[in-house]
Amino acid sequence: MDPSGDYEIIHLTRSVLSSETERAVQALLKQAFGDIDGDYYAGDNPERIMLLSSGGRLVGHFAAYVREVALGGEELAIGLIGGVAIDVRFRSQGLSKRLLREAHAFFGERALPFSVLFACEPARYRSSGYRPMTNETRFIEGGQWKQFVYRGGMVAELGERKWPDTLLDLRGRAV
Numbered sequence: 665m666d667p668s669g670d671y672e673i674i675h676l677t678r679s680v681l682s683s684e685t686e687r688a689v690q691a692l693l694k695q696a697f698g699d700i701d702g703d704y705y706a707g708d709n710p711e712r713i714m715l716l717s718s719g720g721r722l723v724g725h726f727a728a729y730v731r732e733v734a735l736g737g738e739e740l741a742i743g744l745i746g747g748v749a750i751d752v753r754f755r756s757q758g759l760s761k762r763l764l765r766e767a768h769a770f771f772g773e774r775a776l777p778f779s780v781l782f783a784c785e786p787a788r789y790r791s792s793g794y795r796p797m798t799n800e801t802r803f804i805e806g807g808q809w810k811q812f813v814y815r816g817g818m819v820a821e822l823g824e825r826k827w828p829d830t831l832l833d834l835r836g837r838a839v
C-alpha cells in the first residue's frame with residue numbers, strides 16, 4: 665500500500681453515516697483501541713465525525729464534541745476530541761495533526777475558546793498546541809461521578825483566552 669497518496673477529510677454526523685462507513689469506522693477504532701466493544705458512539709453523539717480517507721479507504725477518525733461544562737463558577741461550551749485513531753499503516757506522517765487542525769477550525773467556527781482531550785500518549789499533541797491540564801476534573805465513568813486530576817487530560821487555547829486552573833466539571837463522560 666502506498667501511504668503517500670492524497671487524503672480527503674470528510675465531515676459527517678452520525679445520522680448520515682452509512683452502515684458501510686460505520687462498519688469501517690468501528691473496525692478502525694477496534695484496531696486502534698482494541699478494548700472497544702460494540703458501538704463507539706453509544707455514550708455520546710459527536711457534533712462532527714471527521715474521517716480521513718485515502719483512495720476511498722478509511723485511514724483516520726476523530727470525533728468532535730461541543731460540551732456545555734462548568735469551569736470554576738462559569739458555564740461555557742468547550743470542544744472535546746475523542747476517538748482519535750489513525751490506521752497503523754499510516755501513522756507518523758502528520759495525519760493526526762492534520763485532523764486536529766480541522767477539528768480546531770470547526771471549534772473556531774463555533775467560537776469555542778478551548779479544546780480538551782484525554783490522551784494515551786500526551787507527547788503526540790504538544791506540537792498541536794496542547795499542554796497537560798492540572799485542573800481537578802469531575803466526570804462520569806461507569807455510572808459513577810469521579811473527581812480528580814485526570815492524567816492525560818490536555819487543553820489547547822484556541823483564541824486569546826487563557827485556560828484557568830480551576831475545577832472543570834465535564835457534566836458527562838470524558839470522551
Ligand SMILES: CC(C)(COP(=O)(O)OP(=O)(O)OC[C@H]1O[C@@H](n2cnc3c(N)ncnc32)[C@H](O)[C@@H]1OP(=O)(O)O)[C@@H](O)C(=O)NCCC(=O)NCCS
Binds near residue numbers: 750760783
Ligand atoms: C495517536 C495517533 C492518533 C497519532 O497519529 P499519527 O498520525 O501517527 O500522529 P502524527 O504523525 O500526526 O504525529 C503527531 C505528533 O506525534 C509525534 N509522533 C508520531 N509518531 C510517533 C511515535 N511513534 N512516537 C512518538 N511520537 C510520535 C510526531 O512527531 C508529532 O509530533 P511533532 O509535530 O512534534 O513531530 C496514532 O498513533 C493512533 O491511532 N494510535 C492508536 C490510538 C490512540 O492511541 N489514540 C489516541 C488516544 S488519546
